[in-house]
Amino acid sequence: MSDILAILFASAGFDGATQGILGEGRRLADTLSCKLHALIIGPQNEPMNSSVAAIADRVIAVDQSEISEYDTEPYLCVLVAVCKQLSPRVALLANDTYSQELAPRLAHRLGGSAVGDVTELKSHLDALRVTRSVYGGKAAAIIELKRYPAVVWLRARAFAPAEMRTERVAQIEKFTLDLSGDFRACIIERKREASGATRLEDAQVIVSGGRGLGGPEPFEELRQLADAIGAQMGASRAACDAGWVPPSWQVGQTGKKVAPGLYIAVAISGASQHLAGISDAKVVAAINIDPDAPIFKRCRFGIVEDYRKVVPLLRETLSGTKK
Ligand SMILES: Cc1cc2nc3c(=O)[nH]c(=O)nc-3n(C[C@H](O)[C@H](O)[C@H](O)COP(=O)(O)OP(=O)(O)OC[C@H]3O[C@@H](n4cnc5c(N)ncnc54)[C@H](O)[C@@H]3O)c2cc1C
Known part of the structure; x- marks a missing residue:
């Protein structure tokens, strides 16, 4: 259990938050001399996949009808299955609504720890230390995570993007999972809110x-x-x-x-x-x-x-x- 996993939503595309997660994931993986895996979940888009493949060491794409739209339980099932297969030490997500919902649930199901709104990540001896703002931004807390995997949602735009490689571009591996399970909860109705083109x-x-x-x-x-x-x-x-x-x-x-x-x-x-x-x-x-x-x-x-x-x-x- 040593690698880093960047969890990316295909619906977000290669936006600033995605680039921030990959940038920090790459930096951490290089510091720890381990691999950066990227999981892209949801209906795939080729330009995003190619950009991610130029940064991560391995790219896993999961795109099947049960996850064509965000739904917590099927998404969690995918994340749990992929994490069990890869056993990452750290799983990184962005600071969006989905991640805030998924991160603590994922950590709980994997027996790990979760921390959110992180602005800095450092490896310290054998542990991971993260910095997050507390008291409405008036102070910063440095937290050492004791249980792994550490599921961390980042204030992703606070992190610099990674440089894209032109050589050794990773292959995209397509995973199909059995998502026919009896979920604890399911969405019965969606009400769409008009929103701007940009998040x-x-x-x-x-x-x-x-x-x-x-x-x-x-x-x-x-x-x-x-x-x-x-x-x-x-x-x-x-x-x-x-x-x-x-x-x-x-x-x-x-x-x-x-x-x-x-x-x-x-x-x-x-x-x-x-x-x-x-x-x-x-x-x-x-x-x-x-x-x-x-x-x-x-x-x-x-x-x-x-x-x-x-x-x-x-x-x-x-x-x-x-x-
Ligand atoms: C645990 C917790 C979490 C919270 N999280 C958030 C959060 O995420 N986001 C958030 O925003 N708040 C949050 N709050 C609430 C926060 O404390 C404030 O109550 C809230 O931000 C106040 O909103 P406001 O500035 O719009 O209203 P007010 O504080 O009522 O301010 C209204 C302002 O409008 C000005 N004003 C009035 N009339 C005019 C006019 N005609 N022209 C120009 N100016 C005028 C007034 O001078 C005043 O400064 C949280 C509170 C708690 C306890």
Whole structure:
């Protein structure tokens, strides 16, 4: 039991998170002089497979009807079967909703350990040490894992991608598994939510709204601003909990961890739990009526003003429609 396994979802493609997992997996495998295996699960796409094969030592693809869409139990069955076959010391996943659901279950079923939102991984003597942020990003905890396999979901965009080899490209091995088992739970209905082309975690620009907007309608105005600058929409937990926008928009400690080049926070106070989700944002800009709002301590650009005055002006200026 010594190798590293990168668990990748075909539906994510070769996105920033996938590249981050492979980058860190490659680095760790090289440090430990072991192999990096990659499991690609779900309906396969050729460009992604080729890119992964240029980084990992071995690529396993599992693509069958039972896993054509994400469903926790069949996905877990695949992960457990592949892990039992490969016996990795470390299994890496990204910081997405699926991984957060799968990681602790996988660790439990394999008798290993699980830790999430990891920003650094190091081998120390014979053990694995990981760093993760705690107390809403105010402190960092260094945790030594004692039980293996260690199932770790990474704040994947915090890791540098690996270089792609041009020689010794790995073969893609196709596995077919018996997934006819009697699962503990199954999805009986799916309700699709309209979402942007880019995952929030991968968005380069995000316009996020908070409770100070006062209701769902002003989010429409924010949407027009977002459309004008090619941004994705986000929100604080208060706005999501109020039912103004879908829960998948939530940014923060218990929501999405985002890493855009520009994050525009509109009528968001900047509670520590919200800031925990934007610690990897390069530039934060805020619009808030309260000059003492904590968001102003985190932002590079701040406007102390009612958003109703600022947002239309910004939209017109940035979309070039201002007369
Ligand atoms: C365990 C735990 C986990 C949590 N996880 C998260 C998380 O993941 N994400 C998250 O966001 N929160 C999270 N929270 C909640 C967090 O503590 C805050 O309650 C929440 O972030 C507040 O959201 P808000 O900033 O939208 O609202 P508020 O704190 O109410 O702030 C509203 C802001 O709008 C401003 N405002 C009002 N009117 C206007 C106007 N007309 N123009 C401009 N500005 C205006 C106000 O000055 C104020 O600063 C969590 C809390 C707990 C306990």
